Amino acid sequence: MNPTVVRLAFSSLLGRARSLGLLALPLVLLAVCLLARLAGGEPQSSDGTLGRAVLSGLGLAVVVPLLALLVAAQLLGNEMDDGTIAYLLSKPIPRWHIVVSKLVAAITTTLLLGAVSMALASLILDHTDPGKALGWAVGAAVASVAYSALFLALSSMTKHSVVWGLMYLLVWEGALATLLEGISWLSIRSWSTRIAGWAGDMSVISADSAPLGYAWVASGVVLVAGTVWAAYRLRGLSITGDD
Structure with missing residues (x-):
């Protein structure tokens, strides 16, 4: 991990006005939970029907x-698209250092906005x-x-990572997950x-859920595989950032 790359990554995320749009997602989750609580009048169990629909169906799924x-x-995707990734590639920094640094920034940001908002949403539904x-x-x-690891790897592969990422979420984790029970082992x-x-x-x-140990191992495999693949893709880029 390279501290300078991490700092630049956070500057890229926090230094642009459009990054404020990231706050809209957790705010929507909190607003939905607040409305559900106000409509019900009493605490709603976060593992009950409503809590599961909001926290799993909206929080973890969206x-x-x-x-x-x-x-x-x-x-990563925008930097590869506009060619600014060439600035980092021109420096004497191992490609895997760049990937790990960006992954640390991505995970930290998603954790702060995602995991924290999920905890707050659960407390709004049931503070007891x-x-x-x-x-x-x-x-x-x-x-x-x-x-974060999966989508960072995807961003290293295509300039249309957002489109492909949305297709993955809508088709694989959305439509197919409701039709095929085996998807839970790869979701x-x-x-x-x-977990x-x-x-x-x-x-x-649910009854078709993967075992707990498998869930931990599979998550770790995605982390390692995504990081390795993104580093491999960066090694194949020329100094001009062309594929």
């Missing part, structure tokens, strides 16, 4: 992956059980790490939900 996708695209809020935060943290959302249920001692898992 907010966290979209945050990771937008952050990864801005940190902080253990469940911690569980959702842990699940969101695992999802943040895995999605980051399913793994993170399984959230374990961490918060909640009954949010």
Whole structure:
């Protein structure tokens, strides 16, 4: 990891006005939970029907992956698209240092905006059980790490990473997940939900969910594989940033 690259990555994320749009996603999640709480009048269990629909169906399925996708695209995809990645490639810095540094910035940003907002959303629904809020935060943290690595690798492969990322979320983790039970074994959302249920001692898992150990291992594999692939792709780029 290179501290200078990390600093530049955070500057890229926080120094642009359009980055404020990232805040809209967690704010929407919190607003939905607040409306649900006000409409119900009493605390809503975060592992009940409503809590599962909001925190898993909206938080883990939409907010966290979209945050990771937008952050990864801005940190690497946009730089490869406009050619500014050539500035880093021209420096005597190993390519894997660049990837790891950007991954650290991506994970940190997604964690702060995603995992923290998931914990707050759970507390809004039911402030009497902080253990469940911690569980959702842990699940969101695992999802943040895995999605960041996946979308960073995707950003290293194509200039249209946002489009392909959205297709992955809509088709694979969305439509197909509702039709094919086996998708849960290859779904980051399913793994993170399984881990959230374990961490918060909640009954949010379905009968076809992958085992807990598999969920941890699979998330780690995505992290390592995504990082290695992104570094490999950067090694294949010329100094001008051409594919």
